[in-house]
Amino acid sequence: MTAMCDVAFLLLSFFILTTTFRPEEPIAVDSPSSISDLEMPEKGNVIISIGKKGEVFYAVDAIDREAVLKAIAGETGLPLSNKQIQAFGEMAAVGVSLDELPGFLDIEKSKRNELPKRGIPLDTPTTSAKNELGKWIRASTAVARTKATREERRLNFTVKGDGGAKYDRIKTVISTLQDFNINSFNLITSLERKK
């Protein structure tokens, strides 16, 4: 009995220490497989998820969320209450247009999932006002610039696309990133065994 108990608790401590909770995912994304085995960095990730139907979601690190929202609200003159900003801080990723955002934040957390997932409006040309992804990118870079150390200022822009998504959609996202002078970024893939 004692031995089994020991083993059980040893395993328990192992799992407690190694576990990292899977971040909440705004949409189901089936990443394409690749032979690349580079690991994701821990901090400074900006993840742009693209669902199978092309919906775009934007996610920044939890500690920067409120600051990014404030930056974008300041730029676009979006009226937001403190409660709404706080609600945004608890949201894993944005996938609504800026016009809809205040209303979306007022809805109870559990009921948001029932709403249709349209994603961030993304229009070509990428510099047009309808391309809201650009606004989010600008706000994130502005927030990152205020950081103290060089390491903290570094943002890892990451595209997490569904393998079945149309390339056209991914291209628009990539092209938007390029417009903001972000020319090297990561693509999230799942590991495939070497053939």
Added chain:
Amino acid sequence: MAEVNAGGKKVSTKVDMTPMVDLGFLLITFFILTTSMSKPKRMELAMPDKNEDPKKQEMKVKESHTVTILLDEKDKIYWYRGMLKPDKPLNELKKTDFSKIRNELVEVREKIGTEKDDKGKVDYAMIVVVKPTIRAKYRNIVDMLDEMAITNIQRYAIVDITKADETYLVRYLREYGSK
């Protein structure tokens, strides 16, 4: 101490461990189920700077050393060597898929390595231009990048498809069909 019991009976000092072990295993189960052992991986992609003069970024590669890969719907790949001229014969466009493209790329590279130019010199430089059509899936591009990594082709670019490429492909499909 009060160990001198009247009946001389000894009280067991052992604690019942069962509930604790139960709890332990419950927690283990929980952590096993929630933990994600395989972290997502990433692949690096660098695109050219849009603001920079495209002429500056140009690489000098011989026309015949360019391989253009067109990615079409349903995981179909079409590729050709050299420049696309209006009179390019249709049979220079090769139809293939992801199971064969790797060998074909390696073959082309070997072939380029044996070809001598007018001065009798061999130029090994080869560049692959990937042009996905709007019908291509994101997976296709990632697979193609993978092939570049596997075949160790360092010079490649993902470029927007041109009108000429589209017309060439359409002409080919009309002639031979997509089967």
